[in-house]
Amino acid sequence: MAKRLVPLLNRVLVEKIVPPSKTNSGILFPEKSTKLNSGRVIAVGPGIRDKEGKIIPVTVKEGDTVLLPEYGGTEVRLGDKEYHLFRDDDILGTLHE
Amino acid sequence: MAKRLVPLLNRVLVEKIVPPSKTNSGILFPEKSTKLNSGRVIAVGPGIRDKEGKIIPVTVKEGDTVLLPEYGGTEVRLGDKEYHLFRDDDILGTLHE
């Protein structure tokens, strides 16, 4: 069974981050603050061509933590792990501590 | 938990301004005049590429006060603060005293 997916064109393979509902000391986070729809970039495609035929590289890279749109993304199961495929221009931004 | 968001492409992170309903001396503003849908620019993306592949920079900058469209914008919570993401070309104009 296939273990690794190399996305095509400007697709990005992301593993969603499930935010902790409690702090380390067990205090519940307010429900609203944990609703950040984010994920870690696992693999990126080569990018798509512009009108002139030049390849436009993807704007995020492996390891980035990204903010995902509320909807969209294609679910992909590789072995027992669940990932999501997004188009580069649907990813909202990169998240930083 | 992520504190900072760097928008991608031509997205703009905005913190909405809640207009005061009263003057400093407590007089109520006429309800219609306080309905200006505005906000402050927190962060901007690098811009998008035109047909020739050149990057078109975003037209607003950090610190600008901007007039927002009545609808649209993606809500984003970072920690306990609420922001909104807009595309650069959906922002109507910059506001000045």
Next chain:
Amino acid sequence: MAKRLVPLLNRVLVEKIVPPSKTNSGILFPEKSTKLNSGRVIAVGPGIRDKEGKIIPVTVKEGDTVLLPEYGGTEVRLGDKEYHLFRDDDILGTLHE
């Protein structure tokens, strides 16, 4: 509270002209002839970029009297004044005595 709006891209800020229903000597204009949807240009944006990335300036300028489409336009209140924002290519023409 913001007093001045600088439109972005090819937007045009217009103050609608409410046509007089009577002549100076008080005679009622025929209802049909006063239905001209017009306004005065208050401020214009820098314009939008064409495919080559060059800025295409807006075709009207501050002070022009313009013929507006029957529908469309975004209402904007600045202080106690009401304005409307139109895209440059939605404005039908310039009006002259």
Next chain:
Amino acid sequence: MAKRLVPLLNRVLVEKIVPPSKTNSGILFPEKSTKLNSGRVIAVGPGIRDKEGKIIPVTVKEGDTVLLPEYGGTEVRLGDKEYHLFRDDDILGTLHE
């Protein structure tokens, strides 16, 4: 009150021609033959820009008699006269004796 309209972009100001229902000697034209939707060009806009930013002039000129599409056109009253605004590429052709 405004008397003259200069159309913007590739718009064309037309005064519709109401075809005579009778010949000079009073004979009724067959109803079908008088249904030609035509008009006289009063004023034309400067034209629109192509992808390269060059202005493409309008294809008709002041004084032309033109064949109009059955639908479309924006009604414009200037003083007590009624005109219609069409986009250049909606005008079907020029009519000649």
Next chain:
Amino acid sequence: MAKRLVPLLNRVLVEKIVPPSKTNSGILFPEKSTKLNSGRVIAVGPGIRDKEGKIIPVTVKEGDTVLLPEYGGTEVRLGDKEYHLFRDDDILGTLHE
């Protein structure tokens, strides 16, 4: 009353050919074989501009016999004659004996 129409852009003026339902010797053609929607080209427009602003001439010429799509075309009466206006790229092909 206008007698001649010069089409604009890439429009083509066509006079529809009503196929004979019988052979010269009076034998009825099978109904299906006479349903060819064809016409003769009366006049053609100058063509439309491509992205570079160059005029692309119309692909058919005056006198051609053409195969017309089943639908579409704008009916135009000039005097007591009925014609149809088609866009060049809606005409299916040229017919030859």
Next chain:
Amino acid sequence: MAKRLVPLLNRVLVEKIVPPSKTNSGILFPEKSTKLNSGRVIAVGPGIRDKEGKIIPVTVKEGDTVLLPEYGGTEVRLGDKEYHLFRDDDILGTLHE
């Protein structure tokens, strides 16, 4: 009556192939295997222009056997023969023994 059609632009004239339901020795083919929607190319148009105005030739040629989409195509009767017109980019592929 017209016998020959020269397609315009990137249109392709095809004569559909009705697959034999039995082998030469009379054995019925399984119904599913005979459902190949194919045809023979009779005539092709000159092609269409790209953005630069250059003609892009049609990708199939007279005599090719082609795989046709399940839907689409314009029926054309020439004399007592039935043909179909497809756009070049709707034809799925070429078939080979």
Next chain:
Amino acid sequence: MAKRLVPLLNRVLVEKIVPPSKTNSGILFPEKSTKLNSGRVIAVGPGIRDKEGKIIPVTVKEGDTVLLPEYGGTEVRLGDKEYHLFRDDDILGTLHE
């Protein structure tokens, strides 16, 4: 009857892979993990032209194992085998052990 299909433009002929529901030693795979919609590339078209008329080659090649979208694809039977035709830009990625 045709045995071989050469796809046109940027189409890709794929033979779907039916994932084994059990391991070699007969243990049932969890149902969710076997739902990978994948296939093997049998043949690819030459690619499509960009705005400049240059051919953009297809991004996958014969023999690749690819991840297919949940929907779409045209079913094609050649002899007693079933294949599917996809457009190159609908294929999600290439799969690797």
